[in-house]
Amino acid sequence: MSSSNTPSSTISPPALSSPVLKPLKLNSAGLGQSTTSKEKPAPVSSKLQAPKLSFSLGGSDNNSSKNTAKPATAKLSTSKLKPPKLNFALGGSKSTSSSKLATPKLNFSLGEMVAKPSLKPTTWSPTTTSLVLVKRELETHDSMSFTFAAADQTLFDFKPGQFVTLAVEIDGKTHYRAYSISSVPQQKQLRLTIKRVPDGLVSNWLADNLTIGDNLSALNIAGQFNSSDCQHKAKLLLVSAGCGITPVMSIAKALLAQDSDADIEFLHCARDKDNVIFHAEMQTLIAQHSNFKVQLLLENSDGFANFSANDNDDNATTNSPALAHQTGMVSKDVIQQLYPDLQDRTIFLCGPVGFMKAVENIAQESDFDMANFFQESFTPAADNKQQDDITSGASTESVMLYVPDFAVEKEVAQGSSLLELLENNGVPIIGACRAGVCGSCKCKVTSGEVKSSSSETLTAAEIEQGFVLACSSTVEGDITVALS
Template sequence: MVEELSVDGFAPLRIKRVVRETSDAVSLVLDVPEDCSHRFRYKAGQFLTVRVSVDGRDLRRCYSMSSAPVAEELRITVKRDPGGVVSNWINDTAAEGDELHASPPEGRFTLAEGVSSPRPLIAFAGGSGITPIMSLVRAALADTARPVRLFYANRARGSVIFSEPLARLTEQHADRLTVAHHFDEDAGVVTATAVASFAESAGDADYYICGPAPFMDTVEASLLDSGVPKQRLNLERFTIAEVPPGVTDNTDEACEEIVIELDRQKVTAAHRQGETLLQTARQKGLKAPASCETGSCGTCMARIVEGSARMRINDALDEDEVEEGWVLTCQSLPTSRKVHVVYE
């Protein structure tokens, strides 16, 4: 049979069930067409890029799987976000039988060394950051003998996503799973002391952190101060990073020429102020690869061989890749008079 993936890599997924997790969060259980099911195999911690049409606009957003790959139906969980067009649309209108279009799973927030690592898994989740963490926890408990410890922070008890599933997992794996709930309404925001206390005596462990930026910054700084090696920290950021103070989309030296190589084509374009390298490629008629367009998946990565560019957001490339010249073209703005970029 011919795969049902569209030209831009999206497939229609039917909503099998809608599960109301809290008053402002919903899970969608998705049915993947048989003819492209192999394209939707995923690792715990990965996400889907979902494309929906709202008020005549095609919009794309990334949502993590909250299910685990082993013997579970594909499920994403979406929390309502004030001002969030797609998250609010899903929470308000998504219904059983509806279709969403999604591209195959992506993301690097996965279990280190797959599921074979013997190291303990220590996870810190804040609010909806529990979504990929839940996938990781479920996979680790199902596929390994690793001990798992979860620190889960929420503003209040009523905002705890997966309250009942976590309670069941704790009961089923009492010898391996420890869950500590933190409520801001009782204890204030999470402090570095609380983080260090929870991670104390963890030994040689793998750490996973996901949630609001201030929460993640506190956890990361506390763990590093406690002596946890940076390579043991795995972070997944949901929010768009703010542009650092003093940095704008303008450059001191205006870009005059962009050279782009893709699929044996080489084009030269004048740069339009404020446009990313991906937008420039599209302006020249190139079918440049892209998916999430939020700086999260890495699909649009290319290498700069001459000149320089600044990424507004980078949640996909590591430091070594950036040093080698790789950029996310959907987030890259030129910072030199000439930029030569190659899609490899």
């Protein structure tokens, strides 16, 4: 039987010979035959498909019916193969009649492939695994480090300087807050250092209520302020104030661990000795790394000379060197005095908005190349009042808020925080950092007008399409909002 896809050829029945088995021969008509019997073979079709070379992965599909009279055809195959196997087949036609010769197949089995179980994920995934608190550590009178492990003991993969958003349930309501990471990547523990906030809700609740063994859900780790994406020189100046030291400490430790050639100067500003977060840890790093130097700038340095972090930290090394310090506020003169090679460095900056603006102005006045200047906005919110500074601008004039996807149609005060209005009216928007830096509260204004103080995480295209950061926007007139 011929095939429209394969040329046919005519062959004669295999020749009869002596009972001695002759070598197998391969010719243009198919697999050569040898016979051990003088018995005349049963008639075969006058036409057979020309042999073809096929490659198949998996078991052989042998559906040929049994022949009533078979020539003694050399046949190298197995009748049953367990998938998956690697088969090379000569010939592809299947015998469907007892009077027709089944095309021989040559099968090479490389053995069964055993299915292996999927490998356990190596890095933490917030969508599948919660965080478990394994350690609480007091840093200062109003700041505390919380160390978490993944419930499945996977590693935490992130970029030094980034933050994670926690989902915290308080009185039956879930609140989202972003906290900078103070540990280094690729470890089984994740450390968040959190400072109490006046009238705060989530930060204060964590300090007062979270205990060892408690579980928390979280969102993905994120943040554009990091030492991986921000191209930097070998010489760096890390500048922080208050709890803005958290992401900067992560950057410092990661660089010291990864780059022995890094030249790192660390300037940290605090109110006084009792408000220096990571005092003992900085002493330890100085003792371990000759290329790491710390300078403290204190508003009030009374008693600092006699202060030893070892008194408050069991993990501090016994003979940790004292931290260099001086009294004063950040200024151009101080920066130029401490860092005469400022132009040769990359600056990473984190702290309160006013502090960062002052440092930015100093850099610009010093003709610093701002392409080497990176900063993270860090303004802890009074998170039960939700942006008091924005909300305080609300007037007695009323405007309309429309959120069609959630059946919201509400008269609200002009000048109110858009984030606060959405949260209070049951719209499931996430306000994590509440400072215009994480982008979790991004929403789209389809009509109306808002006044925005930050668009840091938005692209030019998103701004053109009407996207805003709700935490940094106030309502100026009737407005319609969508979450996507």
